[in-house]
Amino acid sequence: MTSLFKNFRFPDRRALVICALLAGLAAIPSLVGGRYIPAVFTSILLFFILGALFDFMLGYLRIVNFGIAGFLCAGAYGSALSVQYFHITPWTGLLVGGLASAVIGLITGVLTLRLRGIYIGLTTLFVMETLRFAISNAREVTRGASGLTVGGFTPLFGMPFPRSEPITYYYIILALVIVTYAVLYAIVRSRIGLVFKAIRDDELGTSVLGIHVVRYKLFNFVVASFFVGVFGAFYAHYIGILVPTAEEFGIQRTVEILTIAYVGGRGTLWGSLLGALFLVGMQEVLRDLQEWRLVIYGLSLILIITVFPSGFAGALRQLGERFSSRAGKGAHISTKGDA
Amino acid sequence: MLLQVRELKVGYASGADVLRGVDLSVGASSVTGLIGANGAGKSTLLKTICGFLRRRGGAIAFDAADIGKLQPSQLAAHGIAYLMEGHSVFPGLTVEENLILGTWAFRKERARAKQAVERAFELSSVLRAKRKVKAGLLSGGQQRILEMERLTLNDPRLVILDEPSLGLSPKLVHEVFERIAQMKADGAGVLVVDQSARHVCAASDHLYVLRLGEICIEGPAASFSDRIDELVRNFI
Amino acid sequence: ADVIKIGVVGPFTGPSAKIGQDIQNGTKMALDDARAAGELPLTIDGKKADIQLVWIDDESSPEKAVKAYRNAVSREGIQMLLNGWHGSVGLALIDLAASDGIISYGNLAAPEDISEKINAGKYTNWFKGWPAPKTMSGLYVEAAEDLIAKGKWTPPTRKAAVVVEDSDWGRTWGEAIVTGLKAKGWDVVAQDVARNNELEFNALLTRYKASGVSLTAFTLNAPASAAAFVKQFHSAGLKGLLFADGLGWASNWHELTGDAANFALSMDSPRVITPEEKEWTARFEKTFGMPPVPAAGGHAYDYTRALIKGMSVAGTLDTTKLSAALLATEHKGIWQYYAFARQPGDAAISAYEVKAGPFMKGFSFPMVQYYGDKAPVVWPFEFAEAEFKAPN
Amino acid sequence: MTALLTVDHVNKSFQGVRTLTDVTFDLEPGRILGLIGPNGAGKTTMFNVISGIYSADSGRVLLDGRDITNRSPARIAGYGVGRTFQVARTFNDMTVAENLRVALVNAGLSGREERQRIAAMLDRVGLTGVRDLMVSALPDGQKKLLEAARAMMTSPRLLILDEPFGGVSAEVIDLLISIIRGLVREGVGCLVISHDIVSLPRLCEEVLVLVEGKVMTRGAISEIRNDARIVDAYLGA
Amino acid sequence: MFTADVLIQLTIDGVSRGAMYGLMGAGLALIFGILGIINMAHGELFMLGAYAMYFAAMVLGVPAPIALLISTALMFCVGVAMERGLIAPLRARLGSRWLVDGYVLTIGIMVVLQNLALIVFGPREFGIAAFWPGRQEFGDVVISNERVLILAGALFTTGALALFLKKTNLGRAIRATAEHPAAAQVLGINIERIYAITFGIGAALAGAIGSLLLSTYPAYPTVGGEVLLKAFVVVIIGGLGSVWGAMLAGPLLGLIEAYATAFAPGGWQNTITSLLVLAVLVLRPQGLFSRQVTRP
């Protein structure tokens, strides 16, 4: 597959903008300090990257992965349990969590290969539920609904990561997000990404060109599962308690992620950053309003999607297009852009 | 004139017009042909007449009334039938159900609707054999036949056809053009777009040639019949 | 005057919002009452100080709880935590609170894990407001045996079935009651776990019926679930006794079950028995327009009053001193008698856990029997308001 | 010389209705065979069987003597069968150039070679002017052209085209014919379904006539025009 | 232990709970099939129906059958209003590409309705003991009158819906709109109206079930989440967008649940139920009851 990456040119404009944004993100919590802002930004980054991973499947292959929280769960428990029983470090746990999730992704993928995008995604809903119920029942191992307490990250190169200092965790997730994003970005900008888009457009039309559609789908799915698992592992060591409830690892969490991906904009990866900033941020800003907060949250979802039907990213792009067409550039229609 | 199009301007992207001021008219009891190369804007013109696209300028009149703001769903009530480009059967409905829906505009007159459907089955042996089959499973040409039959059920006054012969065997192409002649004989106005310039020319009373969004040649079809090859070579 | 900011934890929105709102209302009511009684403002370090509440909405999710907690600590500057409901949220907060040096008082999170953590010796700041489930659910078995011994009920078989909800509470409750039943020679033919908020129990009940069960016990947190179970138990025509733990958390249980609840027994909440309780309940309903769930609103009220009392005794916010004062302060609340254990075994499985004990001598619930729209106490016999009625 | 494509006693039915009955024919490399027949005769079904979209009930399909019956469409394409569809299946959310790029994914070319190949193909089919246009904005005729170009991009040894002339204007038909002829000269075998009995003879001399799922005859177009059965079933009076 | 009686009892239980899943699913499938969105607010329509029923029957004292009609009609209007007011504008803006974005819109509606209900009605459960207390006994097999009522209601509604879609002009038009909106328009079908009516029917179905089930599923703000998940499952098993599929998959899911609950070892019922559903999906990937209608 190496040749598949051939057409990839790295420092293009978009990538630079993203880097700048991330650098800015790195700065804010350190400048503001305290424990609250870093905690909120940790959430923002977590939901951003989960949104981007969701979009990696949705925007490129039309797989609406309703089971994404299940992969998060696999990663979280995968890491937490191996730290507990095999005494690996949480850092290795990140990898183990990723692999645990990737294996489940692989099995799910192989089982659902023949399905169309939306079915794969919906099937994962049951993978998620099966996993959640199984964890809940295997109490001897997982402590089930009583909750598994998980230790924090161990010191690395002499740097401690006390959970009481969220900023340290913020830096961990920032690093993870940058790596993950770079990988996703490289993939979607390469030939593989092109094939993804072709499959999204017309599966049969792609396969008669000699392209093994299923392999690409599987690749996409397993890569996404792996990273979701990594962040699940991060989540486990960050939050310190795992419970297999729907709010944590079930449909509710999936809906949160899905919303961020859609509000950000499909097929853009980076759109989720805007989605997470806005939606997570708004929840915090409106905290004092109590139950009205969620009403406003819901209303703004309705509003956003009515005003910017293709998400924040779509709106920005349209703005950009209007700008460039006013500048006299090509006036033809682009119904859809890419990364 | 049944249909009159004046100075019509239409486009998709902002700033770029696909039709750049088209004039065209269709009379009752006559066949009007429209030919042109791929991308000339033929389908765009028909889509605009039928309300699927909004014009940027000009006028469309049907029976001397402005129909520029027509919704596609009002076509049938006006007595306009439209064969869309591409396939337009309802794939999951049976052939029969597809035909029944062709009578939607007069669905309240049950007897008439029923009769119209039965007549269609009498006319077409292909459809009769596939009566209870889902339309999506028909072959490409069979779907075209179904579309043609469905279209004529409510005795339209204006028939707009986008490539009716597409995918039909020569024999059936022949039948389609006979059908067009029949509609004309029944008093309808027909506007037909087709790649088969020869057939269009032979069937039409009046011919338009569209080129890059403008009508470049127009005239009684008879005046072209001997130089159709030349026409095609030069303008299409 | 200074203000002391106290963060009140609870599921104020989301699936357990009823509980959350009761906690909120109970806490507010306690503050008003304390003010009326002159207990507020407090005198802290010689200065007058009033209490201001900051709501920490956990939305039933530890992740949300952590953000809300961080917000409350960093932005609002809370100095203490009060109340709380979910075990998982309690577990997520206990470490954070410990490292921030913040005292959490009266959190109702029940898990044994919390008790164990405290026993491990690190958490002198966590005042656990609900005894571990096993301390509580064992009493059901005791009650059943008592009834049998007194000849008030003769079970046709010694077969029992237990259904619990899928939470820490449910699981540990179930384990405790099953152990208790087995110890008394019962044959526990079924031990099932229902989804949270499950409303369909007919299939389970069919199985129980076929295996000739004469004692069925459940704990279901959601009122709708508990009511559905009770009704389906009734219409399936099962014989024998029903322990309906959780039905008491539905303030309007009779509206939901009608007479299908007849004969069922609960020992899940404080009951409106004493005049103070009656007065309190009436006042709550008048103020907030809905009947309280004493297990949430009542306890939240009591713990708030107890905290105020402890703070005024301590006269300081210094964590060590305040913690010691709170541990020393005993409080006769409206609903319970509250005292925290100094060491495990002391009527609690860990230190800093509220001590279980008989009515108004510790944290305990009487057993009530539903009949018509009444639920009089039937056990312990010394507090019985009505005679136990054996189901047919 | 062995045949490039051999279709050997292929049968296919849908819900009990026979669509292909004992279809047998072969095609040598460097030859073009037209496939004609009434609507619903089973031409497209035949293509779908060859390219692995439908599985045959019985019978075999051989490519260069290798049995490819019922392999997956991607495998069959990998063996060197390129195809188009009756209704073009272009990637409408991509640009014209990207459509062609997808076809080169398996070729393992460098970025530069790839760009050259795409440019050459665009030039050959006359789509250079719209190379960066979204395909959804192309008129139907050009979509068919693009689809054919895309199929040719995979360098197939057997090219099967379903109604390549349907809805395509005269000029483009001429272009298509010359491109296909060029490929065939290089040794590619080609199977073409078309109802266009004006253009078809300009592409090939020989046709296979399929009627009601059976091969009726195979022969030169000029002979077929005089076959009464075919006139009756297909050509019309 | 598992005598014929037990099996009959379990079957009755499975079918009767499944009938309700099926109807919820049918509404969801109808909306998905025709409008192309998965209506994440479907559970909230159920919830509103339940509140409407409660207030009509218990507060206003309207007799139950009439209250049922009132709440159904009301929910039809709510559905139409929702479609016109919120969904149609989005569709108008996005044209044919709007479908996928419907999620966020309906999630927004879901969040708003859920929390408005919390604010307006409070968190408590509004429920009733039974519309029709008592039970029927056939030997050891018992079925509560409530269940008889629900089963009858579900059967009737299923039949009526099936006939409506299959045999009436409007029903055919609804199906046609799903398959080719532009062609439907050309034949004179006002698809905007069809969309609104379809959504209305879906909402009315959800509302009717919410009303009918009030005695088991009391009205409270988050009750919708429970039902949505079941409806979702049913729609998937039945084949996305297939109304018939959903109506058959409902009882199937009910049976799976009932039998799994009865036979699986304690605690593992949920795991086994979701594994079975997974198996169904893997074995019949297009959903159990959908048939192919397009071809290359």
Ligand SMILES: Nc1ncnc2c1ncn2[C@@H]1O[C@H](COP(=O)(O)OP(=O)(O)OP(=O)(O)O)[C@@H](O)[C@H]1O
């Ligand atoms: N959806 C669209 N978006 C943007 N541009 C379009 C769209 N559809 C058509 N066009 C442009 O409009 C022009 C006219 O297209 P139209 O489909 O009307 O041509 P036509 O004459 O019908 O061609 P054909 O014979 O191939 O059917 C084309 O150049 C095409 O690029």
Ligand SMILES: Nc1ncnc2c1ncn2[C@@H]1O[C@H](COP(=O)(O)OP(=O)(O)OP(=O)(O)O)[C@@H](O)[C@H]1O
């Ligand atoms: N998937 C399918 N299911 C059921 N019937 C099918 C299917 N595919 C094809 N058929 C039937 O097989 C017959 C042959 O169809 P096919 O598409 O091969 O015809 P064709 O020769 O290509 O016709 P045309 O020239 O009209 O495209 C038709 O009657 C069609 O209804």
Ligand SMILES: CC(C)C[C@H](N)C(=O)O
């Ligand atoms: C019933 C309640 C006591 C539940 C308990 N607070 C828990 O979730 O652990």
Ligand SMILES: [Mg+2]
């Ligand atoms: Mg056209």
Ligand SMILES: [Mg+2]
């Ligand atoms: Mg064909």
